[in-house]
Amino acid sequence: MGDRVRAWHPDVPLLREVYHASFDHAYPLHAHDDWAVMLVDSGAVTYSLDGSAHHAAPSALTLLPPGIPHDGRSAVRGERYRKRVLYVRPDWLPGGVAEFVARRPTLTDAFSLAAARRIHSVLRHPGEAMAAEHALLAVRESVLAHVGRSAATPRDAPLARRLRRLLDDRFAESFTIASAARDLGAHPSHLVRVFSQTYGIAPYRYLVTRRVGAARRLLLEGGRPADVAARTGFHDQAHLTRHFRRVLGVTPALFAAASR
Known part of the structure; x- marks a missing residue:
């Protein structure tokens, strides 16, 4: 089986690139401008991040922060690995998170893994940009909990009602959570949380x-x-x-x- 690589730019807010690869490639030390959110589907990868050794396997979601050097190679010499990577803009997460994640770059909880896999799954179908955007915000929430930055969401029924009216009025249009958040003057993550809290269902x-x-x-x-x-x-x-x-x-x- 030969090397296989696929990369594209999806029309999803904050998500710059999706990259799928199956090969036995050893990456030299390098750094990204964006967050790299990696799923390893088969095989395993060992890598050094900011001078410390780590292991990426199918049971984990790996986060590689922007600007922090890392390398990567198959955990077993000569054995192929298969991975899927989301490259997400640096402002996906607030300042100060990258340094913490560089020390603890692995998430193993079922929610994070399911949300990341859902992004790749829905991107196989046209018209699912908001579904991918919602799942990407869910991964963001998991990362913030991982670094101890999550906070209780105060109830905001008026904001939830405003979003509901927008969805009711514009359901036949193509738009994103990010554009709705701009219209309503709220952060996309906060908008999803208060709507879900108020109505018991996610906006998407x-x-x-x-x-x-x-x-x-x-x-x-x-x-x-x-x-x-x-x-x-x-x-x-x-x-x-x-x-x-x-x-x-x-x-x-x-x-x-x-x-x-």
């Missing part, structure tokens, strides 16, 4: 249910699935079908046929 999940509900009504009125997808904010018919089936248990076409 709420938005999807609003879109599916609108699609359901249009299908009952005789709309074609492809036209309904375009009118309700989905990227295409396949995007609508994936979420419609997840929420309602059937495809839009089957639902429309059964309602006639």
Whole structure:
């Protein structure tokens, strides 16, 4: 099996690049401008970060801070490893976090791993930028807890209601949590926390249910699935079908046929 590498720039706030690789490559000492958030899917990697030795395996999420030198190689000489990396802008995390993470760059909790894997999973499908953005904010929360910087979120029902009105009014548009946060004068992470705290559902999940509900009504009125997808904010018919089936248990076409 030959070396395989894939890299691209996703249209997701803060996320600059996604990089997938399968090879046996030894990286020399170097530093990134961005945060590197690495999943090792098979094999294992040993690396030096800021002069200390570390190990990256499939059971861990590895964080490589911007500007801090590191290298990397297969933990077993001659054995390939497979990894997926997210390169995230330096302002993803507040100042002072990088130095702490350089000493403790490994997260092993199930929540962090699931959130990081979800980013890669949803990026396989067009139209899922907000889902990836939400998962990236979830990883951010995990890192802040890891470094002891998480804080209790005060209740802010008025802000949550303002976001809900925005989602209700603009559910058919393409937008991001970051753009909603700018409109509402809040940090994206805070916006997600207060909405989830107030309504018991994440903003992204709420938005999807609003879109599916609108699609359901249009299908009952005789709309074609492809036209309904375009009118309700989905990227295409396949995007609508994936979420419609997840929420309602059937495809839009089957639902429309059964309602006639």
